[in-house]
Amino acid sequence: MKMARNITPREKDYSQWYLDVIKAAEMADYAPVRGCMVIRPTGYAIWESIQSQLDERFKETGHVNAYFPLLIPSSFLEKEAKHVEGFSPECAVVTYAGGEELEEPLVIRPTSETVIGHMYSKWIQSWRDLPILINQWCNVLRWEKRPRLFLRTSEFLWQEGHTAHATREEALEETLRMLEVYRSFMEEVLALPVLTGEKSEGERFPGAENTYTCEAMMTDKRALQAGTSHFLGQNFAKAFDIRFQNKDGELEYAWTTSWGVSTRLIGAIIMTHADNDGLVLPPNVAPVKTVILPITPDQNLLQEKILPEAQKILERLKKILGANRVILDTQFHMRPGDRFFYHLQKGVPLRLELGEAEMKSSHLRAVRRDTGEVVNISFDAIEREVPRLLENIQNTLYRRARSFREENTYLVTSFEEFNEVLNKKGGFIKAYFAGSPEDEKTIKEATTATIRCFLLNEPTEGTCFYTKKKGGKLAVFAKAY
Amino acid sequence: MKMARNITPREKDYSQWYLDVIKAAEMADYAPVRGCMVIRPTGYAIWESIQSQLDERFKETGHVNAYFPLLIPSSFLEKEAKHVEGFSPECAVVTYAGGEELEEPLVIRPTSETVIGHMYSKWIQSWRDLPILINQWCNVLRWEKRPRLFLRTSEFLWQEGHTAHATREEALEETLRMLEVYRSFMEEVLALPVLTGEKSEGERFPGAENTYTCEAMMTDKRALQAGTSHFLGQNFAKAFDIRFQNKDGELEYAWTTSWGVSTRLIGAIIMTHADNDGLVLPPNVAPVKTVILPITPDQNLLQEKILPEAQKILERLKKILGANRVILDTQFHMRPGDRFFYHLQKGVPLRLELGEAEMKSSHLRAVRRDTGEVVNISFDAIEREVPRLLENIQNTLYRRARSFREENTYLVTSFEEFNEVLNKKGGFIKAYFAGSPEDEKTIKEATTATIRCFLLNEPTEGTCFYTKKKGGKLAVFAKAY
Ligand SMILES: [Zn+2]
Ligand SMILES: [Zn+2]
Numbered sequence: 005m006k007m008a009r010n011i012t013p014r015e016k017d018y019s020q021w022y023l024d025v026i027k028a029a030e031m032a033d034y035a036p037v038r039g040c041m042v043i044r045p046t047g048y049a050i051w052e053s054i055q056s057q058l059d060e061r062f063k064e065t066g067h068v069n070a071y072f073p074l075l076i077p078s079s080f081l082e083k084e085a086k087h088v089e090g091f092s093p094e095c096a097v098v099t100y101a102g103g104e105e106l107e108e109p110l111v112i113r114p115t116s117e118t119v120i121g122h123m124y125s126k127w128i129q130s131w132r133d134l135p136i137l138i139n140q141w142c143n144v145l146r147w148e149k150r151p152r153l154f155l156r157t158s159e160f161l162w163q164e165g166h167t168a169h170a171t172r173e174e175a176l177e178e179t180l181r182m183l184e185v186y187r188s189f190m191e192e193v194l195a196l197p198v199l200t201g202e203k204s205e206g207e208r209f210p211g212a213e214n215t216y217t218c219e220a221m222m223t224d225k226r227a228l229q230a231g232t233s234h235f236l237g238q239n240f241a242k243a244f245d246i247r248f249q250n251k252d253g254e255l256e257y258a259w260t261t262s263w264g265v266s267t268r269l270i271g272a273i274i275m276t277h278a279d280n281d282g283l284v285l286p287p288n289v290a291p292v293k294t295v296i297l298p299i300t301p302d303q304n305l306l307q308e309k310i311l312p313e314a315q316k317i318l319e320r321l322k323k324i325l326g327a328n329r330v331i332l333d334t335q336f337h338m339r340p341g342d343r344f345f346y347h348l349q350k351g352v353p354l355r356l357e358l359g360e361a362e363m364k365s366s367h368l369r370a371v372r373r374d375t376g377e378v379v380n381i382s383f384d385a386i387e388r389e390v391p392r393l394l395e396n397i398q399n400t401l402y403r404r405a406r407s408f409r410e411e412n413t414y415l416v417t418s419f420e421e422f423n424e425v426l427n428k429k430g431g432f433i434k435a436y437f438a439g440s441p442e443d444e445k446t447i448k449e450a451t452t453a454t455i456r457c458f459l460l461n462e463p464t465e466g467t468c469f470y471t472k473k474k475g476g477k478l479a480v481f482a483k484a485y
Numbered sequence: 486m487k488m489a490r491n492i493t494p495r496e497k498d499y500s501q502w503y504l505d506v507i508k509a510a511e512m513a514d515y516a517p518v519r520g521c522m523v524i525r526p527t528g529y530a531i532w533e534s535i536q537s538q539l540d541e542r543f544k545e546t547g548h549v550n551a552y553f554p555l556l557i558p559s560s561f562l563e564k565e566a567k568h569v570e571g572f573s574p575e576c577a578v579v580t581y582a583g584g585e586e587l588e589e590p591l592v593i594r595p596t597s598e599t600v601i602g603h604m605y606s607k608w609i610q611s612w613r614d615l616p617i618l619i620n621q622w623c624n625v626l627r628w629e630k631r632p633r634l635f636l637r638t639s640e641f642l643w644q645e646g647h648t649a650h651a652t653r654e655e656a657l658e659e660t661l662r663m664l665e666v667y668r669s670f671m672e673e674v675l676a677l678p679v680l681t682g683e684k685s686e687g688e689r690f691p692g693a694e695n696t697y698t699c700e701a702m703m704t705d706k707r708a709l710q711a712g713t714s715h716f717l718g719q720n721f722a723k724a725f726d727i728r729f730q731n732k733d734g735e736l737e738y739a740w741t742t743s744w745g746v747s748t749r750l751i752g753a754i755i756m757t758h759a760d761n762d763g764l765v766l767p768p769n770v771a772p773v774k775t776v777i778l779p780i781t782p783d784q785n786l787l788q789e790k791i792l793p794e795a796q797k798i799l800e801r802l803k804k805i806l807g808a809n810r811v812i813l814d815t816q817f818h819m820r821p822g823d824r825f826f827y828h829l830q831k832g833v834p835l836r837l838e839l840g841e842a843e844m845k846s847s848h849l850r851a852v853r854r855d856t857g858e859v860v861n862i863s864f865d866a867i868e869r870e871v872p873r874l875l876e877n878i879q880n881t882l883y884r885r886a887r888s889f890r891e892e893n894t895y896l897v898t899s900f901e902e903f904n905e906v907l908n909k910k911g912g913f914i915k916a917y918f919a920g921s922p923e924d925e926k927t928i929k930e931a932t933t934a935t936i937r938c939f940l941l942n943e944p945t946e947g948t949c950f951y952t953k954k955k956g957g958k959l960a961v962f963a964k965a966y
Contacts, residue, residue, distance in 0.1 A: 096582040
């Protein structure tokens with residue numbers, strides 16, 4: 005395989021490699037407004053695939069979609085003290101509209117807890133109105149001074165779930181249910197192994213009582229927060245007066261949650277699976293799962309034999325993979341090598357070549373994007389073998405990523421060891437921690453590493469690596485995006 | 486059938502009736518920001534249904550989706566003279582972001598021709614890069630002083646297609662192709678009969694060479710512009726320098742189009758099909774096509790016989806209508822009449838009742854939302870009869886709306902007759918017109934009626950009803966939303 009000349013090797017310059025992969029696949033561009041991006045068709049198709057599959061999982065867990073306004077009165081943000089402190093520095097503010105200066109400035113939503121809280125207070129009267137299980141797909145804006153495509157952009161696309169419940173238990177259950185929806189989606193669809201856990205106080209969503217997170221390791225060994233689910237307690241219910249009459253006729257504040265994932269997931273896919281040739285997409289999220297390439301210099305053979313056979317195979321594969329999930333490449337003005345590279349750099353998981361030799365032996369030459377491995381598939385066996393190969397690619401990508409994370413995760417018991425691992429090896433550091441928020445801050449300032457989460461399902465306690473106190477909980481530290 | 490007490494009769498106050506229908510179905514609310522709306526789950530599910538079915542038609546005609554930024558530098562708008570004149574008075578302007586005053590104010594997109602033009606000029610170099618066939622689903626903002634839910638709101642959801650072509654003919658073909666996609670979608674899915682035609686100069690999209698439109702008649706006999714497709718000529722290509730090298734190696738400006746429909750379509754559905762009991766949804770767009778209502782005061786019978794049978798029927802119907810397209814009502818704390826009304830006011834096309842009598846005779850009692858007619862369906866025949874009934878409802882709604890339009894359309898040959906029809910009857914007025922834009926303006930000022938369009942496929946010419954000149958083209962005039 006020739007080397008991709010348009011992509012800087014990952015080992016040489018990871019940031020440049022990341023941008024080169026995006027450019028080669030035509031996934032996104034910077035927009036003329038600083039910090040904003042244009043998501044091009046190749047990138048947007050991945051978002052559509054994420055969106056439709058997540059949406060199905062949201063609906064299966066009883067959620068419905070709705071749409072709340074883009075603009076929020078600036079006074080709304082101020083109703084929850086930590087919320088305004090967290091978000092107002094990042095806000096974009098509309099001061100003129102319809103040719104006039106506005107009496108009250110409007111903020112472009114950085115997230116919608118406030119305006120949704122305001123509406124919920126109108127919609128909820130009785131316990132019969134609960135739970136409310138609403139999700140919204142939309143754009144949000146948080147002004148970004150050091151933008152990076154998909155990972156940190158001023159405007160991004162996301163979904164934000166907002167639910168209201170009659171009891172604390174029910175709201176907490178919802179928070180963890182959605183964390184699990186995210187985890188299983190990321191692992192099963194994006195082939196993205198994630199650790200789930202609870203954020204430390206300093207890393208919580210502004211206004212939340214608890215924030216749960218899915219943390220993934222990128223191929224540069226840094227952590228990426230891939231999705232979060234927040235238990236908001238009664239904080240927003242109190243700020244926005246969301247009250248209901250319970251079964252005994254008494255007024256109570258509701259318990260709320262919120263949870264979201266964004267176009268950042270596309271960045272996570274790139275930094276988990278892509279290689280020095282470009283994008284690699286797990287089949288379950290790939291908009292195009294396979295491409296059929298008829299190749300021959302012989303125009304007669306092409307028109308009379310190869311193309312008709314390719315068309316037949318296309319129709320057969322459409323039936324099992326879905327109408328838009330398989331394409332036939334007819335870019336005959338390009339050289340074969342360029343045609344290979346075109347799909348390879350767009351991350352298509354499987355390439356099916358059909359030339360003179362293949363016609364003679366009634367086989368397709370299948371080339372895997374993940375390993376480069378070549379497999380011959382008999383025309384008869386297409387319906388069985390193509391899905392089987394795709395499943396194998398999916399599993400291989402997941403296992404490869406999980407092994408990489410495991411190989412780069414270390415348990416440490418002292419701050420000395422912590423520093424050694426961080427400086428010499430990088431990766432995830434597991435350690436029992438019982439320090440204060442102040443200790444956490446000191447560690448961050450000294451090392452740039454942060455607590456990614458306290459692991460869920462790790463009931464053991466141990467001696468704190470930093471304070472040497474008993475009763476430390478198992479935390480994962482890492483340098484993060 | 487009891488009268489809906491929560492809905493003002495249409496004959497008494499059409500505007501109030503419209504709002505009452507929306508409120509009773511819980512489709513939308515005004516947001517705390519003036520002119521903006523919250524689309525509630527019932528309303529949003531209709532938008533999702535519109536979106537998925539239109540998107541399929543866009544993809545079948547070769548289009549792909551992408552996402553362009555919300556914020557546009559204000560200088561961009563100024564590059565096309567008519568465009569800035571048309572849109573800048575309606576714009577919302579961001580002057581602060583990230584805690585600082587911006588050097589250049591940013592406008593929230595009222596439409597995206599400018600920023601997309603800017604990107605196309607970077608993406609297009611050669612004739613091989615053409616055509617570009619991109620669509621975007623997003624929110625836009627046009628400041629509205631007299632808002633009306635779904636019809637005129639400051640923020641609304643829509644899709645905007647933007648294409649670039651090598652030749653004038655190809656771009657014109659695309660403009661008309663998308664007009665036809667809109668027409669067939671509106672007629673087949675929304676049961677919305679529309680007239681298609683060309684806008685007069687005064688009613689064109691700012692910056693377009695030609696605007697084509699789908700015009701529907703609402704039940705108050707006023708016209709509603711339901712979708713438009715614009716041939717932009719080379720205006721935006723020149724303003725944003727979209728040039729390509731043709732096959733002879735010469736630089737040429739591209740030819741562009743744009744086309745859009747919005748959440749306004751939901752307003753059109755209401756004002757075409759809803760009645761004094763509330764919303765009526767055509768089955769092809771209805772998120773819930775049918776509801777099964779187990780009804781009996783006998784708790785034993787309910788638990789032991791009726792509910793298990795209802796569950797079985799639910800599963801059978803899910804298989805043929807889709808998993809989320811049929812629901813089972815278990816709101817047993819409500820009175821039967823309230824349960825009927827609940828679904829009726831949400832517009833569910835068909836109600837399937839199952840009580841003691843129905844169990845005995847092994848029939849469902851099916852009640853049509855469009856006519857109130859009752860049909861008995863044998864348990865054995867559910868798979869055949871339910872889809873047949875739904876199809877019949879769809880056709881009935883379409884034919885009813887078309888008849889209404891035809892009964893309220895008049896051909897006039899003089900301005901006197903024009904005024905008489907407009908004042909005494911209302912509706913659509915067909916008339917040959919050869920007047921100037923100035924004449925059109927005078928007619929509008931005198932009557933508030935406007936040219937909705939010059940009809941496509943009407944090659945005949947006639948004497949102008951207003952100027953008495955020869956060579957008039959057949960126009961449709963009406964008072965409009
Ligand atoms: Zn409020
Ligand atoms: Zn430009």
